[in-house]
Amino acid sequence: MIRGILLDLAGVLYDGGRAIDGSVRAVARLTDAGVPLRFVTNSTRAPRRKLLQKLQQMGFRIGPDQLSTPASAACAALTASGRRPHLLIHPDLTEDFADLSEGRAGTSVVIGDAAEYFTYDAMNSAFRALTDGADLLALANNRSFRDADGALSIDIGAYVAALEYASGQKATILGKPARGFFEAALASMGVDAAEAVIIGDDAEADVAGALSAGLGRAVLVRTGKYSKGDEARFTPAPSLVADNLAEAVDLLLPEITSQQ
Structure with missing residues (x-):
């Protein structure tokens, strides 16, 4: 059934x-x-607002309550724990984490598909936050994805593994x-x-x-x-x-x- x-x-x-x-x-x-x-x-590059807009413009009938994203799961986890996010994500996604940075004790590193923003400095900053006591929240752990040019590209999983290896900490996976x-x-x-x-x-x-x-x-x-x-x-x-x-x-x- x-x-x-x-x-x-x-x-x-x-x-x-x-x-x-x-x-x-x-x-x-x-x-x-x-x-x-x-x-x-x-998907962790675009905020849910833009994902909904994209789908609706393509002709899909979908309401806001029908869309589940890893960023939404992360916001719920941060709210429940009372922690603030140290974001290692694509800048376009930051709007989904508005109002979660102030007045909170403790930190969680939140890693998404930052694409070209996966710089050494960004990764090292996240690593240092982890060594200072932050926990690690991964929006996903995928190996690869089909990119805009039709070929497979490396996805977030490799970067999650790098932080796990360097920090000795296991990530909590929030997406599929x-x-x-x-x-x-x-x-x-x-x-x-x-x-x-x-x-x-x-x-x-x-x-x-x-x-x-x-x-x-x-x-x-x-x-x-x-x-x-x-x-x-x-x-x-x-x-x-x-x-x-x-x-x-x-x-x-x-x-x-x-x-x-």
Whole structure:
């Protein structure tokens, strides 16, 4: 039984600045079928305001309450701990951390995909904060992503590993594949994990991560960062494999409509 669906963004809904063929219509079909949707991303360069704007301009019907980002998870963690952030992120993302710096005891290093801002000085400043007692919050831990030029580029995971190695401290991962990230998205829909499906292009973080977190099924799409053989590269393996989001919806929609 399918009571809710989690959808990855980059590589599933869009590549670069354009929607993947059929993806806008595929999301509209799910929405029209009445199935609750949450859009879950490990994107950490753009603030949620710009992500929503980008999706809406592409034609996707999505509201602010439907988007789950690692930055939102980090803000919740910082609020709960009463710590202030030492940010090692892309400057565009800083607006998501507004009002979290003042009047707080203790520090958490928050690392996201800083891209060209991963300088030695920035990394060393974060390292020194860790040696002074800060804990380490990683917005994600992905190995690679499909860049705007169509090729794979190194992602945040290597930089997280560098800080872990230098400081001897283990990072708390806040985005996919962290169980808590999936659980928060499901809780916002009131959906049990066993009755949820995720559709993603990352066999490790999206598929294996979600299944390990208890989701009932996971669909791997052959778009975005997918590479030949990914369906057999990680455990647990995907429940289904589809060429793209449109085909994934074709596979799932008959079951959804039969429940109504």
